Amino acid sequence: VNISTHNVLQEISEVFEKIDDTIFESMYIDDTDFAGIEFCELAKISKKNNLLLVIKDTAWGQVSDGCQTDIMNISITLAEPCCLNHALELLTRKFQGQCEEIYGEIPECRNY
Structure with a gap:
């Protein structure tokens, strides 16, 4: 498997940007576990890239x-x-x- 470091880093950055945007755009902060969401998204990236x-x-x-x-x-x-x-x-x-x-x-x- 040929992994482009830049592409993986870009995917990881997009996860954090998406979470940050979600928090910023929310009208209120509820008890949503953003750490859990981040973990799941990063787990998907690691599985997909065999990392x-x-x-x-x-x-x-x-x-x-x-x-x-x-x-x-x-x-x-x-x-x-x-x-x-x-x-x-x-x-x-x-x-x-x-x-x-x-x-x-x-x-x-x-x-x-």
Whole structure:
């Protein structure tokens, strides 16, 4: 598969422009999950171009002694991304695994 980097970047830019335009043109901001829409559109681009989708975030939690964990950069690579919920579950599990290695326990943290 011959992938033009410029074309892929253009497709990605168009996704963000479309979301930005939708937000700007709305008469009000409701509870629409634009992150979910962005994820689905980027997943389509990655599948179409046979690319991996990398999800990266920072996270922290609270361990049993009440102290906050260090802020950690975590990322996952999805060969076949399905939905934002699944990606967030995998990201949460990776964070919990790293905390268990470092702190010996899984911290209190939000579930998405």
